[in-house]
Amino acid sequence: MVASSLPAVLPGVGATDYARYMRTNELLALQKEPTQWVHPDELLFQIVHQSSELWLKLTRSLLSRALAHVGAGQVGAAELLVDRAAEALRLITEHLRILRSLPPAHFAVIRRALGNGSGFESPGWRLLRSATTELDIAFSRLLSSSRLTAADLYQGQPSDPLYRLAEALVEFDERIALWRAEHYTVATRVIGQGVLGTRRTPVDSLSALINHRRFPTLWEARTALTQASSQCVYPSRGQA
Template sequence: MATTAPYEHGRSAARDGAAEHDGGPAACPVLGADEAAAYTDYVHTETLLSLQRPRTGEPAELSFIITTQVMELLFTLIRSHWEHARDALEADAPAAAVAALRRGTGAQDVLAESWGLLATLTPAEFDRFRDALGVASGVQSAAYRRLEFLIGNKSAGMARAHRDQPAARTALEQTLAEPGLYDAALRLLHRRGLPVPASAVERDWRRPYTPDAGVRRAWGEVYADERPGNELLQLAEALMDTAERVTRWRHRHLMAVKRAMGAKPGTGGSSGLDWLARNAEQDVFPELWWLRTGV
């Protein structure tokens, strides 16, 4: 009893609001059942924490599952920011688009750093639960695929792959058929009188974006105007920040796979390391990268 008395006293004092250190902050409040339930109901913590279901006894599998789930949530958050940016561009509001892109880069930074949660995963640890994945692979993520569609990497085949998942298929088809983030930026430049080719202003949005010399010239004019407050130049740099982080994410993915499984084939049947390396080399918003050499 003597050893528990101080704890019981402290809890009672906190409940009464009287337990404070001299000159220090008030004691942490003790919440009632209603307050605790309000938090749980809003965040759905019980549901969230019930979704980690390892299939093996390998401890590293839990890290793998949680990291993957965190990434899926971040995909959704980034998509929201990118869609807001795209819609702002279509509404001739570049400042609002830049603000949305800035919020997106913060989420992108967290996404890229999420690979650090798997940095210590050894090949032996991964092998002990890899079979439990079956053919599951990150390339099958509909949330990630929508991000790729938004930055111009369109693929009707990747949407059809989700034919047995109606909600995912519908969302992918919608994103596939709409202008992407970069498309909306080019359409804004065209409306502002810059020489964006007509083929980049109205085209089949279901097709992947391909670089264009006319688009290079249009962005060149944007970068030639270095006046303070040039909102199109601010937009270009915000797009570059976004593009750089996409490449950073892809490279971190490549390195994580290389460390954990080397050049083995991917679980989804891809060439694994080779496919990731090619993806990491693919520039996002290519004309903006070209300007770094051409200016």
């Protein structure tokens, strides 16, 4: 027996409360209509990038909340939010992989419809960069107020809340690098190497961004600890 549908009670447009709350009429109207496509694979290309912007909007919100917790000294709450933001970046990276199935000849047709548009102009990534800068500054201040350097922190216990937050920030930074690596791989697979993107930017310039760090002090601390350990002189066997 099929249950009878209940009437919509929320304000908005749509036949059901689901449609009204999720605003599905507006959401599903944001893609080109089939009559507007220069190629049917435009739907794939547009949905991948639009959904990425939504995930990046969430990521920015999570990092903003984490920033507020860091400022209040609520380290554990900040860690949980940074972890969730890293998971969002993992999902963005995974769904980018579907563009590997886009034949180069098909994208060559789609590319003509993009104008000068480029992923470098993504508002989501622009806001993400500013969010990580703010979080890096706030975490550095938190360490300073605790009279610690990043190297001091990494010589402490991994169970320490500050240590755990530092590792969450490193994980998030690594997720950015993995996304950039995937982006570069997909781009070269679809349009090749040694060519210019839609903004007349060399596609190979994407590879230079992979090693860029948003939380450089936490990475430099690792280098400093390794260099310090390699300079230690250990007694040879038989010596007291």
